[in-house]
Amino acid sequence: MSVEREVMRIAVVGCGAMGSVYAGRLASAGHDVLVVDRWAAHMAAIAENGLQVSGPAGEFRVSVQAHTSAPDDPVDLVVLAVKAADVESATAEARPLIGPATIVLTIQNGFGSADVVAAELGGDRLAVGVASGFGASVKGPGNVHHNAMRALRFGGHSGLDHSEVERVAAAWRLGGFDAQAVSDIAAMQWEKLICNVAYSAPCALTGLTVGEVMDDEHMGPVSRAAATEAWDTARALGVAISAPDPVEFVRDFGAQMPAAKPSALLDHEARRVSEIMFINGAVPREAAKAGRDAPVNATLTALVRARETAWANDQPA
Incomplete structure (x- = not known):
């Protein structure tokens, strides 16, 4: 066979x-x-x-x-x-x-x-x-x-x-x-991660869809900065990502599903702990391996985790 x-x-x-x-x-x-x-x-x-x-x-x-x-x-x-x-x-x-x-x-x-x-x-x-x-x-x-x-x-x-x-x-x-x-599965993992960090934490924190975050005057720049930081980290680690421009890459991704709600937002709508530590939270961990910081993703992760900890403690989010 x-x-x-x-x-x-x-x-x-x-x-x-x-x-x-x-x-x-x-x-x-x-x-x-x-x-x-x-x-x-x-x-x-x-x-x-x-x-x-x-x-x-x-x-x-x-x-x-x-x-x-x-x-x-x-x-x-x-x-x-x-x-x-x-x-x-x-x-x-x-x-x-x-x-x-x-x-x-x-x-x-x-x-x-x-x-x-x-x-x-x-x-x-x-x-x-x-x-x-x-x-x-x-x-x-x-x-x-x-x-x-x-x-x-x-x-x-x-x-x-x-x-x-x-x-x-x-x-x-x-x-x-x-x-x-x-x-080269690492390149594909990073290319997906770059897109995920652009929308997972920003959507979860605001309740906005992918398209709304992409075009929002306040969250749009944050989303693009998170993606760029992940892209820079991957390149510093020697990952052969194919995307030449992280901003264009995540905008193209978002344009295909503007009404989508990332899993992190769906989790927050149900007051569940999300996978944010493995998405936005992965960037600072990986950046440290290359001797770099990732303050945008670290901050987004901390904000999401603070909300989730409040739920665990049965406090107002």
Whole structure:
């Protein structure tokens, strides 16, 4: 059987909006898919009625095995689709699913979560995914919707042979995803991070959409400064990013989805802790490795974290 038509046994750990879309489309392509999530109502609905997925291409329902804890049953591919802050616990949760030949794919916003997985499992089985142009929501238990589905790029973290990364990409292409294996995943991670820092914290702090932040007389300059600082940091670290102008790069990105609300804003609307430490907060950490400061992103991160700490302390935001 050719790589392009290989059917795999796949476990998706973290079955929120994006994880559910991943699982549904992979199962619709014929892969043997199981999902693991602690949301009991969601798992029960999927087990009883299947997973319903709707989007620009229509609506379908597919049978997926659903579990609230991982069964002791190794699979070909484990997909960690949790938020960055939950990666460590999800990695521990996924251990019963991992056999000697299992590949682990981690897909999160921001920067740094793959290192957490590699420290636990080793980099020789780890692939890193970058998703761009996606938007999804859970309509109810067992029912998810996605607004767009642009591109997924996969790369080996350290030591994973490129042919194995290509196997993973081919499995996702069967599900209708624009998925490719790339040799320089760091460049793609940074290019996404540059866009994310431009809008994640500014939108979360103001309640504005991507397009509104982009054009706002007060927040627009802050957004562009955050992106430029991330771009400068990547270049200082020797990352081969392709964007020659960070401001033009993030404006082009924002123009494609002006009404979008970044995940950090959606989290704040629900009074949830966001992934800001792995997005805007990643820039000062990475900048320090090059002997640099990143005061714009450090300040934005501190403001977001102060609001989230107030919620945790049950104080007015």
